[in-house]
Structures are given as C-alpha cells and as structure tokens.
Amino acid sequence: MNDEILVIAELFDGRVLPVTYELIAFARAIAAGDSGPVRIMLPGMDVQAAARGLADETGMEVVALEGDALDPYNAEAWMTALVPWLAVQKPRYVCIPHTSRGCDFAPGLAICLSAACITAVESFRRQDGVISFTRSIFNGKIRMHVAPLTDVTVLSVLPGVFNAAEESQGRPGSSSLPGIKQDGHFIPHRSTGHVEVLKIQFRPEKIQALGVIPAATQDLDLALADVIVSAGRGIGAEENLELIRRIAGLFPKSAVGCSRAVCDLGWLEHKHQVGLTGKTVAPKLYIACGISGAVQHIAGMRGSRFILAINKDPRAAIFQVADAGIVEDLTTFIPLVLEKAGDLKFS
Amino acid sequence: MKILVCVKQVLDPDGPIRIDAAGQGIEAMPGALFRMNRFDEFALEEALRIREKFPGTRIDALSAGPERAARTVRKALEMGADEGIHFVLGDECYRTPFEIASLIGTFASDKHYDLILTGIMAEDDMQGQVGPMLAEILGYPWATSVMAVKLKDNGDRPHFPETIEVERELEGGRREAFELTLPVLLTLQSGINRPRYPALSHVLRARSQALMTIPLSQGQEKAPVADPAPRERIVALAEPAPPKTGMILSGSPMEKAEKLLLILQERALL
Numbered sequence: 073m074n075d076e077i078l079v080i081a082e083l084f085d086g087r088v089l090p091v092t093y094e095l096i097a098f099a100r101a102i103a104a105g106d107s108g109p110v111r112i113m114l115p116g117m118d119v120q121a122a123a124r125g126l127a128d129e130t131g132m133e134v135v136a137l138e139g140d141a142l143d144p145y146n147a148e149a150w151m152t153a154l155v156p157w158l159a160v161q162k163p164r165y166v167c168i169p170h171t172s173r174g175c176d177f178a179p180g181l182a183i184c185l186s187a188a189c190i191t192a193v194e195s196f197r198r199q200d201g202v203i204s205f206t207r208s209i210f211n212g213k214i215r216m217h218v219a220p221l222t223d224v225t226v227l228s229v230l231p232g233v234f235n236a237a238e239e240s241q242g243r244p245g246s247s248s249l250p251g252i253k254q255d256g257h258f259i260p261h262r263s264t265g266h267v268e269v270l271k272i273q274f275r276p277e278k279i280q281a282l283g284v285i286p287a288a289t290q291d292l293d294l295a296l297a298d299v300i301v302s303a304g305r306g307i308g309a310e311e312n313l314e315l316i317r318r319i320a321g322l323f324p325k326s327a328v329g330c331s332r333a334v335c336d337l338g339w340l341e342h343k344h345q346v347g348l349t350g351k352t353v354a355p356k357l358y359i360a361c362g363i364s365g366a367v368q369h370i371a372g373m374r375g376s377r378f379i380l381a382i383n384k385d386p387r388a389a390i391f392q393v394a395d396a397g398i399v400e401d402l403t404t405f406i407p408l409v410l411e412k413a414g415d416l417k418f419s
Numbered sequence: 420m421k422i423l424v425c426v427k428q429v430l431d432p433d434g435p436i437r438i439d440a441a442g443q444g445i446e447a448m449p450g451a452l453f454r455m456n457r458f459d460e461f462a463l464e465e466a467l468r469i470r471e472k473f474p475g476t477r478i479d480a481l482s483a484g485p486e487r488a489a490r491t492v493r494k495a496l497e498m499g500a501d502e503g504i505h506f507v508l509g510d511e512c513y514r515t516p517f518e519i520a521s522l523i524g525t526f527a528s529d530k531h532y533d534l535i536l537t538g539i540m541a542e543d544d545m546q547g548q549v550g551p552m553l554a555e556i557l558g559y560p561w562a563t564s565v566m567a568v569k570l571k572d573n574g575d576r577p578h579f580p581e582t583i584e585v586e587r588e589l590e591g592g593r594r595e596a597f598e599l600t601l602p603v604l605l606t607l608q609s610g611i612n613r614p615r616y617p618a619l620s621h622v623l624r625a626r627s628q629a630l631m632t633i634p635l636s637q638g639q640e641k642a643p644v645a646d647p648a649p650r651e652r653i654v655a656l657a658e659p660a661p662p663k664t665g666m667i668l669s670g671s672p673m674e675k676a677e678k679l680l681l682i683l684q685e686r687a688l689l
Binding site: 144146147148151171172173177178179180186187188189192207209215216218219220221277278280281282284285298299306335338342348349350356364366380386391392395396399404405408411412413 | 433436517542543545546552560562563564587592593594599651656659660666668
C-alpha cells in the first residue's frame with residue numbers, strides 16, 4: 073500500500089466532465105491531512121491532449137491510459153485496463169465520479185482489488201485519526217459515516233455536492249487546495265504536471281459497445297423557466313398534478329418538473345424530470361411538492377435561488393435544502409394557496 | 420433459460436424509522452412497513468416478461484435477510500417467480516454489499532444461471548453495489564442502470580439466446596447501448612417497465628409452496644471469495660442537522676398559505 077490518491081477522470085465527447093475537478097478538490101482535501109500525493113488517471117482512446125490539458129490546469133501528474141476499446145465506455149475493457157495497473161500501484165483511495173459510468177465499474181473494481189467500496193460519497197470527516205466517508209441513506213433521511221477496513225478503498229463521489237472550501241476551513245495547510253472558480257474550473261496553475269502514457273491492446277469478448285443514443289428532443293425547457301413547480305411521489309395520485317399545474321400557472325415564466333418516481337409511475341414524461349438522471353436546473357424559485365429529497369433529486373436543483381418545500385412528512389430530507397418549508401398535506405394546502413392567490417389578484 | 424432475480428426486503432423509507440440505540444442500525448417504529456425494494460420489482464417484472472417470450476424459462480427469486488425477509492421471497496412467488504430462495508441471516512445486523520454479494524456468489528457459483536437480474540440499488544442503503552460485485556465474483560459481464568433489454572434469438576436453438584442487447588441510462592436522458600454475451604448480470608433502472616400485480620392463481624400457489632431456505636453458515640467453504648469478511652464498517656449513523664437556513668412556517672393552514680404568498684410577493688415572484 074502507498075498513500076497515493078488516484079482520481080479517475082471522466083471524458084464525454086472529448087471533454088473532461090466538471091465532476092473531475094470536484095474529485096480532484098476532494099482528493100486534495102483528503103491529502104491535506106495525512107495522505108500522499110494525488111494523481112489523475114484518464115482512460116480513453118485518444119486522450120493525450122486532454123491529459124496534457126489537465127496537467128497544465130492542475131499542475132498534477134496525469135496518467136493517460138489509452139486503448140481502442142476504452143472509448144466508448146466498455147466495462148470489460150475498462151476493468152481489463154485498470155485492474156493490473158491499480159493492483160500494482162495499490163493507491164490508498166481510488167476516487168471515481170458517481171456518474172452512471174462510474175457507478176457501473178466502481179463495485180467490480182473493488183472486488184478485483186480486494187478493496188473497500190463506498191458509493192455516493194458526499195463528504196468525509198476525520199475523527200480520532202480515522203477518516204470516514206459520509207453518504208445519505210433512506211432517501212436522505214439518515215446520514216451514514218463509513219470507514220474502510222482495507223488498505224485500498226474505491227470511492228464514488230457524488231457530483232455537485234462536495235464543497236472544497238468547507239472541508240479546508242480552519243485547517244492549516246489548506247492553501248494546498250486548488251483555487252476553484254465559480255464554474256468549477258481551476259485557476260491555471262503556474263507549474264505543469266507530468267503526463268505518463270500507458271497503452272493497452274485489448275479486444276473485449278463479452279461486451280460490445282454499440283454507441284450512445286442521444287436524448288429525445290424536448291420541447292419543454294426547464295432551464296429557461298424562472299419558476300419550477302415540481303411534483304414527487306408524495307402528491308399521492310396522478311390527478312393531483314392538476315394542483316401542481318395550477319400553482320405553476322400563478323407565475324409567468326414557469327414550468328412543471330418532477331422527481332424520478334413520478335416519471336416511473338408514468339404520470340409525467342422524462343423531459344420533466346429534475347435530478348441526477350434528469351435535468352439540472354437553477355430557477356429563481358423552486359417549489360418542491362411531495363418530494364422526499366433524495367440526493368439524486370437535490371443534485372439537480374440545489375442551485376435554485378429560493379427553494380420552497382411542501383411535504384406532510386416533517387423529516388423529509390427536502391427540508392434540509394429548503395429556504396422555506398411547509399409541513400402540510402398538499403392536497404388540502406394547495407387549494408388554500410390558490411384561493412388566497414385568487415383573492416390577491418382581484419383585490 | 421435460467422434466471423435468478425435478487426430481491427431485497429427494505430424498511431419503507433417514507434415510514435416511521437429511527438436510528439437504533441447503538442447508532443449502528445435503523446429500526447422500525449410502530450406503523451413502519453417492510454416490503455420488497457421497488458427497484459427489485461422492476462427486475463422481477465423484466466424476468467417475467469422474458470419468460471413470456473422464451474417459454475420454458477425458469478425464474479428463481481432469492482433474498483438474503485432475517486426471518487422476516489421470507490415474506491418478500493413469497494411476494495416474488497406471488498408475482499410469478501418459479502422458486503423462492505431465502506438466505507437466512509440470523510440477526511438484524513447490517514451487511515455490507517460485499518458480504519451479500521459474496522453470499523449470493525456462493526449460492527450461484529454452481530447453478531449456471533444464464534441471466535441474473537436485480538434493481539439498480541436498494542432503497543434503504545442506496546449503495547448500488549451488490550449487482551456488479553456479484554457479476555465480478557461470478558465472472559459474468561454486467562451492465563447497470565439498464566432501461567431496455569432485448570434478448571437475441573438464436574436460429575439453431577430458438578429458446579436459448581446467446582447474447583442480449585441492453586441500453587444503459589446516462590445523465591441527461593442519453594443512453595448507451597451494449598451487446599453482452601450470456602451469462603450476464605443486469606441491474607435495472609426504475610421505469611423500465613410497470614411491475615404487475617400478483618395474479619390470484621400465483622397468490623394461491625405461493626401460499627402452499629415451500630421456500631428453499633439456506634442457513635447463513637452453509638456452503639461457506641466453497642465460496643468463490645476467499646475472505647468474505649466486511650471491508651467497511653459503519654462508524655455512526657446520524658440524523659441530518661435540523662434545517663439551518665430554512666424556516667418551517669408555523670400557524671394554521673390558512674396562515675401558512677398567507678405567509679407563503681407574502682414571501683413570494685416580497686421576493687417579487689408573484
């Protein structure tokens with residue numbers, strides 16, 4: 073084992089995903105304590121230019137792992153490329169983005185490395201010399217602090233959640249954290265990192281990648297709305313969507329959104345879905361109706377300027393991120409609001 | 420074809436639950452509900468649809484859990500699984516995904532399943548690990564977050580497909596397609612289908628059908644994983660801090676409605 077932290081970057085259409093920079097900040101925050109250097113690994117087909125760019129931006133060492141079968145993503149090819157190198161290097165932590173692809177290979181990688189595996193990590197804490205990782209369970213109602221019992225640990229880190237500034241507060245040596253601009257990119261680093269290129273020749277036998285299917289064209293643009301009124305499973309019945317639409321109708325530039333559960337029930341189409349697997353939105357006002365507040369949903373709307381939550385469960389996790397919360401049954405409460413709003417307009 | 424569906428019994432996250440006295444587990448409060456993990460219902464439904472297309476397919480449903488989990492195995496029979504298998508864990512202690520994947524791997528290593536299906540994650544611990552870990556333990560290729568499944572018929576042996584085409588869900592509504600060679604493990608994303616309600620005939624059959632129960636100790640020596648000891652431990656469970664920035668509006672429903680409209684007006688949103 074060594075004290076190294078390895079960050080596995082994710083590319084899409086040749087661009088480094090922003091979550092990669094969050095992972096680097098996360099890794100550096102851990103390293104600021106008692107761990108060793110941070111390295112970045114970039115798997116793909118033709119990634120040397122992107123690796124060079126990352127090394128310039130971050131001043132960190134980057135390993136470009138190149139193989140024809142690595143792009144598009146292929147679990148079999150990625151495992152075959154990653155495992156032998158990682159089994160020799162034995163980094164203390166392997167940080168992977170908690171994206172669809174990251175979630176696909178992280179657990180299998182942990183098996184191959186006899187490593188601990190902790191997924192959907194939001195932050196970490198250091199207590200009595202033990203580092204534990206924090207994640208949400210039970211739809212965000214409970215937080216779980218987990219510590220690895222092994223030399224190597226595979227972590228998948230939730231995008232858009234880890235706050236580098238928060239972690240470095242009050243800790244000496246926090247100046248080693250990278251400067252991060254608002255858009256999540258690094259302020260260009262003065263020195264540039266070294267790029268190492270590894271090539272792998274491998275033809276997958278059990279999995280053939282057939283390509284990416286683009287999202288269906290969508291006429292509704294949640295991103296343009298000033299106000300989004302979103303429905304969750306807690307609205308109880310499909311006909312209660314009418315209440316949600318009427319609330320949205322109070323505002324000029326509004327749209328109706330929903331949680332994944334509502335799409336799964338077939339009450340609204342996928343284009344309405346807000347969250348990790350749907351749209352990321354940041355309207356002036358977000359009204360969450362009957363939404364429990366699982367991290368997957370919150371990741372898609374936490375940037376909203378004002379969040380209002382209506383839920384009859386006072387322990388719903390949505391209240392953790394809400395600027396104002398109302399504990400009421402929305403089937404009786406929303407009609408009241410609509411009635412009062414009507415009074416306002418005609419007075 | 421032989422299909423294994425892994426189903427978990429979970430404590431309904433929307434029900435009354437609390438952290439136990441030791442701070443290591445979640446306990447049910449009065450009125451709490453144990454039920455099948457919703458994501459696993461999609462997996463079971465998909466297996467039933469495959470059996471409709473490929474007659475002669477056998478579906479085993481397996482759950483690892485304490486005594487109460489037998490109820491969820493039986494639910495799988497009611498929905499239409501052919502056999503119910505219960506890995507009986509003797510206590511209520513939390514098992515890490517690796518421990519569960521190792522246990523199921525022990526059971527499945529000599530059963531020659533063509534297809535193993537499970538939900539993308541469990542609603543309680545939300546780890547999403549057991550599926551791909553089990554695949555790696557058994558040496559099966561896998562795909563997670565699957566939104567569409569198409570088994571390719573084989574000309575020579577029509578009821579024995581050799582490959583399967585799947586679409587995985589990516590961020591922002593995109594998908595990526597793969598062709599995998601059987602045997603395969605898939606974890607299914609919610610929304611891939613509409614899980615059916617149990618048919619009366621299945622409910623009646625499930626009532627009298629015996630479950631195959633496996634005590635925890637059995638078969639450890641032939642385990643495909645050398646050391647299935649847990650690789651993580653729970654340091655603590657905690658309730659999130661009470662909302663800091665947020666404010667919970669007080670008063671009667673009518674007063675709350677008035678306050679709400681006032682806030683929206685102040686912020687020039689109405």
